[in-house]
Amino acid sequence: xxxxxxxxxxPNVYLFVPNLIGYARVILMFVAFYFxxxxxxxxxxxxxxxxxQLLDAFDGHAARLLGQTSKLGAMxxxxxxxxxxxxxxxxxxxxxxxxxxxxxxxxxxxIASHWLHLTAAHYSGATSHKQIxxxxxxxxxxxxxxRTVLFSMCAGNELFFASLYLLFFSEGPNFGGYSLFRSxxxxxxxxxxxxSVISLVQLLAAAKKHRYCRH
Numbered sequence: 403x404x405x406x407x408x409x410x411x412x413p414n415v416y417l418f419v420p421n422l423i424g425y426a427r428v429i430l431m432f433v434a435f436y437f438x439x440x441x442x443x444x445x446x447x448x449x450x451x452x453x454x455q456l457l458d459a460f461d462g463h464a465a466r467l468l469g470q471t472s473k474l475g476a477m478x479x480x481x482x483x484x485x486x487x488x489x490x491x492x493x494x495x496x497x498x499x500x501x502x503x504x505x506x507x508x509x510x511x512x513i514a515s516h517w518l519h520l521t522a523a524h525y526s527g528a529t530s531h532k533q534i535x536x537x538x539x540x541x542x543x544x545x546x547x548x549r550t551v552l553f554s555m556c557a558g559n560e561l562f563f564a565s566l567y568l569l570f571f572s573e574g575p576n577f578g579g580y581s582l583f584r585s586x587x588x589x590x591x592x593x594x595x596x597x598s599v600i601s602l603v604q605l606l607a608a609a610k611k612h613r614y615c616r617h
Contacts, residue, residue, distance in 0.1 A: 413470075415472045415474055415475075416474070418465070418468075418470040418472060418474075418475060419464045419465075419468055419470060420461040420462070420464045420465040420468070420470055420471075420472075420475045421461075421470075421472065421474060421475050421478060423457050423460055423461040423464060424461055424475060424478040424479060424482060426454075426457060427454045427457050427458065427461075427482045427486075428454075428478075428482055430450045430451070430453050430454035430457075431450075431451070431454045431482060431485065431486045431489065433446075433450045434446075434447045434448075434450040434451040434454065434486075434489070434490075435489045437450075438489070438490070438493045438567075439493060439496065439497075441571055444567070444568065444571045444572075447567070448564055448567065448568055451486065451490060451564060452560070452564055454482070454486055455486065455556075455557075455560045458479065458482070458483065458556075459553060461475065461479060462479070476530070476531075480516065480520065480531075483516075484512065484513055484516055487509075487512060487560070487563070488509050488512070488513065490563050490564070490567060491505045491508055491509045491512075491563065492505070492509070493567065494563065494566060494567060497567070497570045498566075498570070508598065511598060511601050511602065511605065512601055514605055515601040515602065515604045515605035515608070516601075516604070518604075518605055518608035518609060518612070519531055519604050519605075519607075519608040521608075521612070522607075522608040522609075522611040522612050525612070526611060531546075532546040532547070534546050534547065538607075539603070539607050541600060541603050542600070542603065542604055542607060545600055554593070555593060555596065555597050555600070556597075558590045558593030558594065558597070559590070559593055559594050559597045561586055561590045562586070562587060562590035562591055562593060562594040563594070565583045565584075565586035565587045565590065566587050568583045569581075569583040569584055569587055
């Protein structure tokens with residue numbers, strides 16, 4: 403059979419529904435970045451940022467439901483996650499200058515741990531970075547295999563940084579003497595701390611795995 407005819411019958415991975423959702427996430431991310439340091443547009447920033455993060459919960463479901471999983475989608479998803487969080491953390495470093503070193507450390511840990519984890523999964527032959535052996539690392543196993551845990555940790559982490567951003571401009575609605583944005587920051591701070599510990603565990607586990615991978 404003519405190879406050109408075979409190629410024409412193959413689905414266009416760039417037009418997979420999950421990848422279209424991924425493109426929308428990227429657009430929303432850049433809109434949020436553009437307005438991020440504008441004090442008059444912080445509402446637009448947060449809406450676009452959180453909507454981009456929320457869509458992350460749908461692209462994976464769409465991929466499995468439609469049978470449209472792809473390496474492009476997986477990498478696009480990871481890159482958007484890391485870049486969007488990095489952009490917000492950079493803005494927070496400008497707004498909360500006394501905490502700039504903390505935000506720098508968080509960004510480095512987040513990027514390094516996920517990059518090393520992805521490359522370790524690739525070199526070990528795993529079909530997904532979420533493919534974790536229970537016996538090798540129970541922490542990462544339950545983190546990645548339990549969707550409720552994964553969603554709760556990611557959502558709590560994003561809400562912490564988004565609310566911290568909002569808190570710089572406003573206390574938000576007041577309920578019973580408690581401001582909404584400050585309350586969310588306080589409630590979600592432990593989630594952010596736990597996720598950071600998990601990132602450190604992931605970094606160390608991936609570094610150990612690289613020792614036994616044949617590159």
